[in-house]
Amino acid sequence: MKNLHPNMIKILHLADIHIGSGFSHGRINSATGLNTRLEDFVNTLSLCIDRALEEPVDMVIFGGDAFPDATPAPYVQEAFASQFRRLVDADIPTVLLVGNHDLHSQGVGGASLNIYRTLGVPGFVVGDTLTTHHIQTRNGKVQVITLPWLTRSALMTRKETAGLSMAEVNQLLTERLEVVLEGEIRKLDPDLPTILLAHLMADNAMLGAERLLAVGKGFTLPLSLLTRPCFNYVALGHVHCHQNLNKSNDPPVIYPGSIERVDFSEEKEDKGYVMVELDQGDTKWEFCPLPVRPFLTIEVDLSKSDDPLSILLGAIAKHNLDETVVRLIYKLRSEQLDLIENSVLHKALNTAHSYTIQPELVSQLAKPRIPELNASSSIDPMEALKTYLHNRDDLKDLATPMLEAAQTLLEEDNHILLNNF
């Protein structure tokens, strides 16, 4: 008789842990000798694991980007391992997907996560190739297709991409990926619940406001590749801002986002993880916010003020800075510099967890920006360069070679340019 697995399967989905990053936002904890931002990230990760154990969930899936890079310091690697070890002790199967930050720029494989496979950690699966894993949980079997971060070299040779634009490379890569994914889909058992776990940039993902200016138009995959009816849940990693990409929610296509604020671009975002009730009929999911350290930008234009210091102090005094990572940005004219006493500013910011002070000089002679590049939320780097060169008659003779050189650079390193997340 066929086993129909009547139970729903409870899963905790988290991504973009990036533990070990953002040390500049912390300070050394004199009691432990550790950077407080490492302690913050460990604490937040431990809350995710606490929840997994309390439920308990049947499986944990991690959507990639464990550390800032593939070679974390041993004490950072250990902090990560000590938390995931708790899942091993509780017999909770766990899938660790390899994100772009887990990949070596040289060679293949995600060294920082592959160690879990090398050591044969019970119940742990490392997703560093596009393949299907059959995972036995307490409430039945699950199929998980892992789709790690792909670089061009995984699907194409350098010869094949020579002379192609970034858009053409992207198109070719998408087509190749579709074929390989289709192969996995055909092998699926239709009677088992199925998850696609992928680290990628989907073409309709919303980035945090400050990231729209980046080279965001490059390496993206179409949502249609992910919204296949054979998937009961699509678990993503890479974009740090939590969102569901599929309005119909059938299947849910979820970025849980990062678990801590990695930088100031995430100042206003909620951080958390996602609880999933996987069901072949109707999968349910819920975003669970985490209590993370607040970030605050205080930005003041003092250039028209007669008493810039008191205006600045007034702007600071409006906020409770306790436990907060603060960034103070103020604009002023060069002749106002002497009116700002740094010791007074340091005193005013004293209660913050950490702070940076960024004065910006407003030049009286500032030229207007190139109007075509203003008010544009997203700038293609080639278009930006063309526009710039068009406005610089003195560079006329250099324009063509500069554009060619820029095109070559973008083609060579497009995956590096996209490693911002």
Ligand SMILES: [Mn+2]
């Ligand atoms: Mn990533």
